[in-house]
Amino acid sequence: KNEVEQSPQNLTAQEGEFITINCSYSVGISALHWLQQHPGGGIVSLFMLSSGKKKHGRLIATINIQEKHSSLHITASHPRDSAVYICAASSSGAGSYQLTFGKGTKLSVIP
Amino acid sequence: DAGVTQSPTHLIKTRGQHVTLRCSPISGHKSVSWYQQVLGQGPQFIFQYYEKEERGRGNFPDRFSARQFPNYSSELNVNALLLGDSALYLCASSPGPFYGYTFGSGTRLTVV
Numbered sequence: 001k002n003e004v005e006q007s008p009q010n011l012t013a014q015e016g017e018f019i020t021i022n023c024s025y026s027v028g029i030s031a032l033h034w035l036q037q038h039p040g041g042g043i044v045s046l047f048m049l050s051s052g053k054k055k056h057g058r059l060i061a062t063i064n065i066q067e068k069h070s071s072l073h074i075t076a077s078h079p080r081d082s083a084v085y086i087c088a089a090s091s092s093g094a095g096s097y098q099l100t101f102g103k104g105t106k107l108s109v110i111p
Numbered sequence: 112d113a114g115v116t117q118s119p120t121h122l123i124k125t126r127g128q129h130v131t132l133r134c135s136p137i138s139g140h141k142s143v144s145w146y147q148q149v150l151g152q153g154p155q156f157i158f159q160y161y162e163k164e165e166r167g168r169g170n171f172p173d174r175f176s177a178r179q180f181p182n183y184s185s186e187l188n189v190n191a192l193l194l195g196d197s198a199l200y201l202c203a204s205s206p207g208p209f210y211g212y213t214f215g216s217g218t219r220l221t222v223v
Binding site for chain 2: 042
């Protein structure tokens with residue numbers, strides 16, 4: 001069982017819809033990352049958060065540490081938002097650091 | 112300022128060969144980490160280096176090794192290549208372990 005679980009695996013939305021992608025983790029974390037990956041492989045870091053909520057443009061990320069759950073929201077979705085969205089948990093223990101990734105959510109926004 | 116640069120961008124190797132992948136971090140970033148992404152899957156953590164010391168190792172065989180140089184650039188080496196090593200290899204840099212990551216565009220390795 002992956003320590004970071006994402007849902008849904010695939011998501012198709014109409015342009016303008018409000019989108020939510022969920023991430024649950026079972027490991028102790030120092031931070032939770034939301035990443036965007038476009039076809040061809042390039043990964044862009046969207047958010048790093050360890051508590052509360054962050055907003056950047058139409059993107060909002062929230063995290064509930066007690067419930068070990070994070071969500072990525074996209075308001076007024078647009079076809080250019082089509083990509084794979086990945087959550088990743090960074091953990092540290094005994095001076096060792098690593099990122100554990102979810103399998104990603106493939107988002108397609110239809111005009 | 113240049114982002115994280117990886118070389119080569121694409122590579123084809125034969126089973127049993129050895130490969131070296133290279134990563135140059137953003138200037139001022141002292142941490143470099145490596146990930147393997149098989150088609151259709153999320154990335155898997157391979158190594159993290161910080162201040163030239165290994166600070167994390169994922170569940171990969173000893174055929175995988177890495178190092179970080181005094182200028183903070185890094186190499187990932189894979190020996191005795193297997194077909195299953197075919198993947199996108201991603202490098203990410205950060206100022207330190209508790210900061211956000213900036214990813215390179217990756218090296219796509221095909222083993223035939």
